[in-house]
Amino acid sequence: MGPWLATAARLLLGGVLVVAGALKIPDPAAAERAVRAYQLLPEGLVGPVAFGLPVLEIAVGLALFAGVFVRTAALGAAALMVVFLVGVVSAWARGLQIDCGCFGGGGEVAPGETAYPGEVVRDTALLLVALALARRPRSRLALGGPPAADVPPDPAHPTELTDAR
Amino acid sequence: MPASPSQQSRRASARQRIENRRAAEAAARAAAERRRRTVIGGVVAGVVLVVALVVVIVVQMQRTATSDAAAVPADTAADGTVVEVGADDGAVPVDIWADFQCPACQRFHQVNGETLEQLADEGTLQLRYHPIAILDRYSTDAYSTRSLNAAGVVVDAAGPEAFAEFTDLLYANQPPEGGAGLSDDELIELAAQAGATGDEVEAGIRDLVFEDWTARITEEASRQGVTSTPTVLVDGEPLDLRQATPATITALVEAAAPE
Numbered sequence: 001m002g003p004w005l006a007t008a009a010r011l012l013l014g015g016v017l018v019v020a021g022a023l024k025i026p027d028p029a030a031a032e033r034a035v036r037a038y039q040l041l042p043e044g045l046v047g048p049v050a051f052g053l054p055v056l057e058i059a060v061g062l063a064l065f066a067g068v069f070v071r072t073a074a075l076g077a078a079a080l081m082v083v084f085l086v087g088v089v090s091a092w093a094r095g096l097q098i099d100c101g102c103f104g105g106g107g108e109v110a111p112g113e114t115a116y117p118g119e120v121v122r123d124t125a126l127l128l129v130a131l132a133l134a135r136r137p138r139s140r141l142a143l144g145g146p147p148a149a150d151v152p153p154d155p156a157h158p159t160e161l162t163d164a165r
Numbered sequence: 166m167p168a169s170p171s172q173q174s175r176r177a178s179a180r181q182r183i184e185n186r187r188a189a190e191a192a193a194r195a196a197a198e199r200r201r202r203t204v205i206g207g208v209v210a211g212v213v214l215v216v217a218l219v220v221v222i223v224v225q226m227q228r229t230a231t232s233d234a235a236a237v238p239a240d241t242a243a244d245g246t247v248v249e250v251g252a253d254d255g256a257v258p259v260d261i262w263a264d265f266q267c268p269a270c271q272r273f274h275q276v277n278g279e280t281l282e283q284l285a286d287e288g289t290l291q292l293r294y295h296p297i298a299i300l301d302r303y304s305t306d307a308y309s310t311r312s313l314n315a316a317g318v319v320v321d322a323a324g325p326e327a328f329a330e331f332t333d334l335l336y337a338n339q340p341p342e343g344g345a346g347l348s349d350d351e352l353i354e355l356a357a358q359a360g361a362t363g364d365e366v367e368a369g370i371r372d373l374v375f376e377d378w379t380a381r382i383t384e385e386a387s388r389q390g391v392t393s394t395p396t397v398l399v400d401g402e403p404l405d406l407r408q409a410t411p412a413t414i415t416a417l418v419e420a421a422a423p424e
Contacts, residue, residue, distance in 0.1 A: 028225035051225035
């Protein structure tokens with residue numbers, strides 16, 4: 001992945017995560033309902049997960065957006081996508097009638113209007129982007145750089161922003 | 166004495182070696198400094214993240230907490246979560262979870278509401294309304310919560326029959342999703358048509374006196390596994406909404422009714 005492509009991946013993944021996290025903050029009761037609708041967690045964990053996940057999404061998204069700790073953030077994003085995929089696929093497999101609640105909302109759907117295939121495709125695509133970025137985190141327009149040991153200096157781009165320090 | 170060419174070249178290569186070593190040392194120092202900054206940055210970021218997690222979780226828990234002392238409308242059953250229309254005297258229970266902002270609920274009510282009310286009047290079934298507010302984000306003024314609060318005010322002031330009448334009126338006047346809901350004045354007007362009038366009704370609708378109740382019964386429905394509206398149970402069995410017509414519902418109710 002070239003440095004500009006990595007930048008595009010960072011902005012895409014970071015943007016999606018920040019938006020998805022931010023949309024879950026204003027209505028915490030809906031966030032709880034969305035998590036509960038998966039019927040995977042005991043009641044005591046529903047609140048902490050519903051309120052904590054958006055913070056993780058926003059934190060990972062901001063790191064990707066800014067270009068700091070890119071490899072760690074990309075691995076974090078990949079882990080989040082795996083969690084979301086497990087949730088959505090298991091809900092689908094169990095025949096639950098829910099919305100993924102990915103971008104806010106309480107997980108409720110109108111009868112017969114689930115969208116599991118689209119949700120799985122989207123999360124899988126984002127997972128692949130995250131993994132590719134974790135493999136090649138070097139990118140343009142980043143505030144921080146990957147550790148020097150991981151990435152040999154690139155003679156073709158001696159003035160790259162990542163090497164500014 | 167001028168240096169000979171061979172001495173000059175030896176000195177030059179010695180200088181070169183020293184410069185190379187210095188450059189390597191400087192690079193090593195810079196790398197160590199970068200690593201140090203990365204570690205410090207990572208620790209700071211980790212601490213900030215943990216603090217943010219704790220703060221947000223605590224704040225959101227407070228935002229969703231409802232007071233145990235919250236007012237519950239009179240004439241409701243099951244800890245305020247159900248409004249029962251019709252006697253339960255051997256009647257088949259029909260449970261309906263619905264949101265006054267929900268178009269599918271409106272359609273269900275317009276197609277089947279009259280039949281259900283008639284069967285309730287005859288004592289064949291008991292309507293058990295579980296009104297909830299899950300669609301606040303589909304209006305600009307939290308209409309789900311405001312309409313549910315108004316329905317709580319109506320049942321509190323005028324009883325379950327007035328609640329059923331108010332439900333009819335709310336669906337007949339359902340605002341489209343995405344805009345403003347009915348105003349408080351309009352809700353007060355509809356409440357009056359349903360038989361709930363007076364200063365207390367007006368104040369209850371304007372001041373959202375049952376707001377905590379709306380949050381609590383919505384949460385209760387979620388705990389019971391309701392994830393779409395309308396959710397309808399006939400004698401405890403989920404009704405397939407695609408096949409919900411007055412005829413199929415009547416047949417189901419009659420099949421469930423004791424002889």
